[in-house]
Amino acid sequence: MGRYMATARFPEVSGAPDGSSNNDSHGAPNGVSTIDSNLAEHVVLMCASALFTGLSQQECMEIASCARARTFARDELLFMQGQPARHLVLIQTGSIKLSQLGPSGNEVILWMNGSGDAVGVPADSGGCNHTCSARAMEKCKALVWEYNKLQNVLAEYPLIRKNISQILSSRLSELEERFREVATEKVAKRVALALLRLLKQIGKQSQGGIEVSLSREELAQMTGTTLFTISRLLSRWGEQGFVLPRREAVVVRDAVRLGQVSDDDY
Amino acid sequence: MGRYMATARFPEVSGAPDGSSNNDSHGAPNGVSTIDSNLAEHVVLMCASALFTGLSQQECMEIASCARARTFARDELLFMQGQPARHLVLIQTGSIKLSQLGPSGNEVILWMNGSGDAVGVPADSGGCNHTCSARAMEKCKALVWEYNKLQNVLAEYPLIRKNISQILSSRLSELEERFREVATEKVAKRVALALLRLLKQIGKQSQGGIEVSLSREELAQMTGTTLFTISRLLSRWGEQGFVLPRREAVVVRDAVRLGQVSDDDY
DNA sequence: CGACGTCTTTGCGTTCGCGCAAGATTGGCT
């Protein structure tokens, strides 16, 4: 609570960058222009992403040309729940959290997305409103397409439609699983399972283990509990040695042990 | 628990009906063959369904010709969690519940589907396993397509792909909402919201209100609580008059009042 | 019609996890 209140401006991811676009000094050596080396990066990113799986480098390059490169500052809002969806964002570096606000003011974090993930995936090409708000957790680099420019791309490469279905479908099954968890499992197990998922999604190698950068409150909002309970849990687990509680983060030292957490571990 | 244990046979929705297929005696009057009148019914159903939205009657008829009509008996299993998905089922009458079983044996009901809904929607055309089990809640009539026969249809009518994305996307947002609810709201509100949703999905007009045919336990499995708590809740609400607790069902007399249920209502 | 199985109700004790409050820790910023 609190930290974000200042950002009251209504954002909508704009294609036009805030100044910090492609021309980041990358010390491009003689002959290779900065634009080209960025383009190559983008193509690599795209080919590895679930969204553009199956497309050739050639094709990715084509599609990349309709995109704008952007950076998002820490805590910057990409879009807000309820707004009409207009932009597709492919994350290059950094992580983005998608959270939903309920009528009674309660907030949950629905998704954490990292490098290679797509945010604002269009179901139909247009017309829908965002079901959640998106916020950069740290400085992010990303590629942004406007839906209307995407229309042609989708028409030309029907494979992307298939990939979108695939993405939607796998998100659905992940959420089904998480729904079952939050509906039936006790807090300790839920938190353990959430952490294990987060390891893969936004985990960063760190001394002594893999670090997940989420505050106690954010972890609580992912698992349907309170920051107090999370704090107590992590303290306990810290004593047992398989996690290291950090400020706004958790370092997981032993994922296997974490996976064995059961009801009696709290 | 228990009632279902007997059905140990491994099912997989078969195209070949169990005998009770198209030729239900419908007292077809002279001139109109039973087949034709069924086909007409199917086309009407399809045109009204989200899956085939936008297709002409002509086209629906074409597609219907690849389908088999089937009935499912009460408590019949359409498919089981973990099995490879092979069939698309469009519900004509009756309702089907989709439930997921966790590793520790806890079960939740993820979806309740009624007339016009599609079960086993293919994300990609094949290769995936079912994330939940499907069971007919009552005698159901349905149309069934095999995935391999569907391949051609999907290729010929790309609109269906779009519709599938649409369906997946709207299911995703419903589940996001329910996830938020189960993660943040108290039991009373969760149950009220679940009932309101069920009214639309599988509600049947009944004397004194709209009836939802779910046992206490099933209602509990939808909302992440126990049959005891549900029973107590419904008793209380019954006293207040806006619902009627019935055996394996709930009659909602005043949906507006139900929507106003808040924490202090239990 | 009566017996049985299933579903439901309700009482009661227990516990998990909430939520406040006060204090400790941390990192950023001037």
Next chain:
DNA sequence: AGCCAATCTTGCGCGAACGCAAAGACGTCG
């Protein structure tokens, strides 16, 4: 360096909901 705001920790009490047990209601089937 030192202040300040944000985050985190921990103790404590309480209440929502669980979960068992026993009894009641209902429908079915012989």
